[in-house]
Amino acid sequence: MPISEEGNWxxxxxxxxxxxxxxxxxxxxxxxxxxxxxxxSIMTQAGYxxxxxxxxxxxxxxxxxxxxxxxxxxxxxxTATDGIGDAVLLLKYQFLxxxxxxxxxxxxxxxxxxxxxxxxxLNADLQPGSGAWDILxxxxxxxxxxxxxxxxxxxxxxxxxxxxxKKYFGNQVYEFxxxxxxxxxxxxxxxxxxxxxxxSLSFKYRHVAADKNKADNTSDIxxxxxxxxxxxxxxxxxxxxxxxxxxxxxxxxxPLYAKLVNTQVTPTYRINVGATFLIKNKKSYEID
Amino acid sequence: xxxxNYLHSVLLLGTTKTSxxxxxxxxxxxxxxxxxxxxxxxxxxxxxxxxxxxxxGPGKDGIPALTNxxxxxxxxxTYLNDIDLVVGYKxxxxxxxxxxxxxxxxxxxxxxxxxxxxxxxxCPLTGTSLGWEREYxxxxxxxxxxxxxxxxxxxxxxxxxxxxxxQIGELCVNGELSGTMAETFQIFETEWGTWKTxxxxxxxxxxxxxxxxxxxxxxxxxxRTANGLIFSVSVDDNRLPQKERVHxxxxxxxxxxxxxxxxxxxxxxxxxxxxxNLTIVGSPEKNFIISFKEKMIGSTVLSFNVINDFNSPIIxxxxxxxxxxxxxxxxxxxxxxxxxxxxxxxxxxxxxWAPFYGLPEIYNN
Numbered sequence: 001m002p003i004s005e006e007g008n009w010x011x012x013x014x015x016x017x018x019x020x021x022x023x024x025x026x027x028x029x030x031x032x033x034x035x036x037x038x039x040x041s042i043m044t045q046a047g048y049x050x051x052x053x054x055x056x057x058x059x060x061x062x063x064x065x066x067x068x069x070x071x072x073x074x075x076x077x078x079t080a081t082d083g084i085g086d087a088v089l090l091l092k093y094q095f096l097x098x099x100x101x102x103x104x105x106x107x108x109x110x111x112x113x114x115x116x117x118x119x120x121x122l123n124a125d126l127q128p129g130s131g132a133w134d135i136l137x138x139x140x141x142x143x144x145x146x147x148x149x150x151x152x153x154x155x156x157x158x159x160x161x162x163x164x165x166k167k168y169f170g171n172q173v174y175e176f177x178x179x180x181x182x183x184x185x186x187x188x189x190x191x192x193x194x195x196x197x198x199x200s201l202s203f204k205y206r207h208v209a210a211d212k213n214k215a216d217n218t219s220d221i222x223x224x225x226x227x228x229x230x231x232x233x234x235x236x237x238x239x240x241x242x243x244x245x246x247x248x249x250x251x252x253x254x255p256l257y258a259k260l261v262n263t264q265v266t267p268t269y270r271i272n273v274g275a276t277f278l279i280k281n282k283k284s285y286e287i288d
Numbered sequence: 289x290x291x292x293n294y295l296h297s298v299l300l301l302g303t304t305k306t307s308x309x310x311x312x313x314x315x316x317x318x319x320x321x322x323x324x325x326x327x328x329x330x331x332x333x334x335x336x337x338x339x340x341x342x343x344x345g346p347g348k349d350g351i352p353a354l355t356n357x358x359x360x361x362x363x364x365x366t367y368l369n370d371i372d373l374v375v376g377y378k379x380x381x382x383x384x385x386x387x388x389x390x391x392x393x394x395x396x397x398x399x400x401x402x403x404x405x406x407x408x409x410x411c412p413l414t415g416t417s418l419g420w421e422r423e424y425x426x427x428x429x430x431x432x433x434x435x436x437x438x439x440x441x442x443x444x445x446x447x448x449x450x451x452x453x454x455q456i457g458e459l460c461v462n463g464e465l466s467g468t469m470a471e472t473f474q475i476f477e478t479e480w481g482t483w484k485t486x487x488x489x490x491x492x493x494x495x496x497x498x499x500x501x502x503x504x505x506x507x508x509x510x511x512r513t514a515n516g517l518i519f520s521v522s523v524d525d526n527r528l529p530q531k532e533r534v535h536x537x538x539x540x541x542x543x544x545x546x547x548x549x550x551x552x553x554x555x556x557x558x559x560x561x562x563x564x565n566l567t568i569v570g571s572p573e574k575n576f577i578i579s580f581k582e583k584m585i586g587s588t589v590l591s592f593n594v595i596n597d598f599n600s601p602i603i604x605x606x607x608x609x610x611x612x613x614x615x616x617x618x619x620x621x622x623x624x625x626x627x628x629x630x631x632x633x634x635x636x637x638x639x640x641w642a643p644f645y646g647l648p649e650i651y652n653n
Contacts, residue, residue: 025501030500074447077349079343119338215518
């Protein structure tokens with residue numbers, strides 16, 4: 001969430017649709033769309049500005065994971081789970097004007113042991129939660145473009161050091177790969193009559209290490225084959241400011257580049273829509 | 289005011305990547321292509337511990353079995369190296385090879401040879417290849433990959449009744465055919481160089497399978513050689529290297545395994561297991577082991593010698609002057625046309641036997 005003033009609350013409610021229907025081998029796209037993984041998420045985010053230096057953000061979600069296989073010449077099959085997702089708490093510190101660093105954790109609030117309709121346990125990829133505590137490191141900032149005061153350059157990076165789910169399938173250990181995301185973009189403000197829009201365009205680099213797994217006592221936890229990779233996405237977005245305290249957003253994320261470890265199903269597109277609400281403290285209103 | 293959505297991405301971890309192979313693993317009653325079946329494989333009773341069945345990840349038919357694939361000649365099979373493992377089979381005059389490089393992406397090949405309908409099943413996680421018949425209860429079926437694993441081993445499903453089977457257990461464990469034993473037949477697993485020497489006229493599965501895959505890539509990393517499983521098994525057996533390929537013979541639900549290095553000095557072993565006299569033939573260099581039950585002709589118990597240094601499909605000669613091929617057919621001699629009865633056996637990674645048959649006996653251990 002953007003930097004705000006002391007005592008202010010910010011809330012957001014978003015719906016996120018992430019569709020993976022592209023099969024890639026390394027950087028090569030394979031002609032096969034028989035496997036489709038879809039994640040629907042309803043996400044709530046709350047932020048509170050403690051003072052002019054510190055703020056805290058929390059994030060909760062409800063997740064539905066879907067897998068549809070449409071094999072050639074065979075009936076399609078469908079598997080789905082849903083439940084509360086993991087939760088995030090992030091403490092942020094403003095070290096320069098418009099620049100912040102943060103650290104936090106992701107708590108395994110969501111279930112990671114769900115089964116299909118007849119009770120067969122599903123793998124980690126289809127679970128709403130991860131079953132692991134992760135540590136998060138974040139840095140972000142924004143800078144107004146001097147030549148165009150309404151335009152802002154935006155950048156952020158987040159690193160997720162993942163923990164282990166030690167109850168995977170009851171007695172196994174599973175760890176999602178550590179993840180780095182770097183976002184760079186620009187945003188502007190456009191006024192159409194009395195309507196105010198904030199369009200933006202950003203690029204996201206994402207690197208994910210291989211997942212790790214331990215299923216027996218003959219080895220330490222080791223990489224899971226055909227997991228991990230790196231991606232570059234483009235994300236056009238637009239916000240509509242209904243009022244100084246309420247805005248609506250929509251963005252779409254499309255892959256520009258992907259380099260996967262071996263063959264994997266990889267993101268095809270992602271859509272996110274939502275609304276943000278700012279509740280100013282009494283003092284802020286007086287200042288305004 | 290703009291929202292940064294980095295946290296969205298963090299929360300939805302694992303949703304922007306999914307392994308095709310993860311397991312690398314549900315059978316469904318037939319339904320229309322446009323109406324996905326929400327229910328996994330038949331519910332009801334299972335003949336195996338249900339809580340040890342795992343969803344491997346790709347889902348039912350997420351790993352697509354092949355049916356009547358295209359075959360090519362030896363000279364066209366440039367995607368194969370001599371050391372690549374293949375499953376060989378001969379029916380009538382038709383000789384065919386089914387490479388692991390294809391199985392790694394498809395696991396099951398349904399095929400017709402000389403009118404015989406077979407399914408070659410292969411599990412990359414246990415290294416087991418078996419030949420199965422495709423006629424049960426008078427109906428011809430094809431097998432598909434259920435997407436389920438039991439003791440990290442392939443569970444095929446038959447597309448006629450949607451019943452789920454266990455490969456190493458050779459048994460239908462759920463569904464209409466529950467309790468039916470798989471009807472197996474002898475295949476010959478070896479490396480491509482050996483197979484094409486034995487049968488230069490062989491046909492081999494083409495990479496033109498109708499599916500877009502990188503057949504030159506092994507999708508399981510260092511799994512074949514390194515310790516460590518992707519899915520747990522019910523019984524650990526650490527007496528030998530976990531992934532060592534051994535030839536296991538199953539008699540009365542017990543297994544005895546034969547190591548390749550046991551055959552370095554002696555390519556022919558006569559042995560007894562569960563009261564059954566056996567002949568085991570193999571070569572680490574040629575990368576195969578096969579076995580037969582004791583054979584009597586009249587009152588004579590046949591004894592064998594290895595001939596031709598495994599450079600011909602005729603590999604054995606008995607004391608009566610009969611010569612036998614790798615599939616146990618007497619190709620010449622006074623009893624030409626006779627056949628050695630194969631054991632119920634196949635090659636698999638060492639760890640894979642104990643969860644199904646208890647700790648195996650190890651030959652000459």
